[in-house]
Amino acid sequence: MELGAPLVLLLATAWHGQGAPVIEPSGPELVVEPGATVTLRCVSNGSVEWDGPISPYWTLDSESPGSILITKNATFKNTGTYRCTELEDPMRGSTAIHLYVKAHPGPLHIILEPTKLVRIRGEAAQIVCSATHSEVEFNVILKRGDTKLEIPINSDFQDNAYKKVLTLNLNAVDFQDAGIYSCVANNAAGSNTATMNFQVVESAYLNLTSEQSLLQEVSVGENLDLTVIADAYPGLQRYNWTYLGPFFEDPHNLEFRTQWTTYSYSFKLHLNRVKPLEAGRYSLMAQNKAGWNNLTFELTLRYPPEVSVTWIPVNGSDVLLCDVSGYPQPNVTWMECRGHTDRCDEAQASQVWDDTQPEVLSQKPFHRVILQSQLPIGTLKHNMTYVCRAHNNVGNSSQFFRAISLGQSKQLPDEYLFTPVVVACKKKV
Ligand SMILES: *[C@@H]1O[C@H](CO)[C@@H](O)[C@H](O)[C@H]1NC(C)=O
Ligand SMILES: *[C@@H]1O[C@H](CO)[C@@H](O)[C@H](O)[C@H]1NC(C)=O
Ligand SMILES: *[C@@H]1O[C@H](CO)[C@@H](O)[C@H](O)[C@H]1NC(C)=O
Ligand SMILES: *[C@@H]1O[C@H](CO)[C@@H](O)[C@H](O)[C@H]1NC(C)=O
């Protein structure tokens, strides 16, 4: 072993009483990994002194008879020659050791900028590929697809690292400049690659998209987020979310949140506990050099049905009318139960009619659908309860109807939605 000989020599001189101190571990050279704990001990019969690039990279632990240098995290700053000298020896015998902290063979650090690039044909563009490492032996190249680009390398040494930079400058890009660019660096330890996409377009563009349906339906009181993505080059000059009606005359601006990355924006409109007058059209409008564009949502609110039953005589026979509103369009069912009962559903009913085609009185966008269902019953039976029930996917609602003869009118609590009619009057009409 190479290091063996000097050690023997040092010990030999010490035995001859010439006062040279002994360094442990023995020299003349010590190679360690970065981060290692290194202890250099100087052993002597008298007091000694260490000499070298000591402060502040070491701690000095003085204890007789040795004097100990310690570092718990060796770095390249600990690399150097350390000499230990015998202070009381008139010959000033000394011993030295060279400590070498290896550069870390860590990965090559590379940067390819920008990470994404769009240009209109004829515009200028710059792509920079740089690689950094503590050892100078490495290569770096810039490729478009599989083609290596011939670009001179600029080298630099900064912050204890070697840096090699390739800069591609294009004065007027054309479609053939577009593609996937890779910055590839390699050394003995391996290689590292970064890629980016360069897109060349014919003209400015502004694309608005949403992952959501443009036709939205929520129930009153629910929350709703509407999100639009704008892909644009060049960047947007103006944008807003606007309510376009129909419930307010003037379009008004809305508060929203914007996030953006390179060439892409996300606009999120939050509607909190939606109220009836907030149904309508919501438009994200944006402008760049390509012009104005918009993406417009239609928000329809869902309402549970409301029903109201009335009686009319038609040509001498009785007809019950059920006015229903709600959205989506409710379906209507009539039921007839014997007696004056508060419970009248399919289970109790003596007759059930589904009105498959109620008359649609009104069906305007963003409003409730208004329907009317007619039940011609010929002659109203006095000892009967009639119920109109409307049902949609938000809920259901029903109203009772009873014929009561004069003088026997009886008030029922409101919650029964009881509509009395004085049948006796009918005959006199
Ligand atoms: C210390 O002194 C003794 C006796 O003189 C000698 O044998 C020994 O080698 C010395 N040790 C060192 C490290 O100088
Ligand atoms: C050792 O030093 C390096 C460089 O200063 C530092 O990054 C690392 O965190 C240190 N490690 C410990 C365990 O202190
Ligand atoms: C924008 O839309 C146009 C036309 O729909 C399409 O050709 C183009 O690829 C889109 N651009 C982006 C960046 O989405
Ligand atoms: C939103 O922006 C467009 C374009 O600037 C503008 O016409 C519109 O008035 C704006 N909306 C509101 C409510 O200001």
Ligand SMILES: *[C@@H]1O[C@H](CO)[C@@H](O)[C@H](O)[C@H]1NC(C)=O
């Ligand atoms: C939204 O864009 C369409 C064309 O895509 C246009 O017809 C409409 O007028 C625009 N709406 C607004 C409010 O700018």
Ligand SMILES: *[C@@H]1O[C@H](CO)[C@@H](O)[C@H](O)[C@H]1NC(C)=O
């Ligand atoms: C009422 O009866 C008359 C005569 O029978 C008829 O012409 C008319 O259409 C009827 N009206 C209704 C609403 O049924």
Ligand SMILES: *[C@@H]1O[C@H](CO)[C@@H](O)[C@H](O)[C@H]1NC(C)=O
């Ligand atoms: C009304 O109906 C109830 C229940 O069917 C019955 O008990 C009662 O006798 C009826 N009354 C008349 C006057 O028909």
Ligand SMILES: *[C@@H]1O[C@H](CO)[C@@H](O)[C@H](O)[C@H]1NC(C)=O
């Ligand atoms: C009425 O609508 C409800 C909810 O949409 C549905 O569950 C029910 O089956 C419908 N009834 C009829 C008779 O169509």
Ligand SMILES: *[C@@H]1O[C@H](CO)[C@@H](O)[C@H](O)[C@H]1NC(C)=O
């Ligand atoms: C009507 O709605 C109530 C709650 O509002 C529900 O408990 C009931 O089951 C509904 N009836 C039908 C037939 O869907």
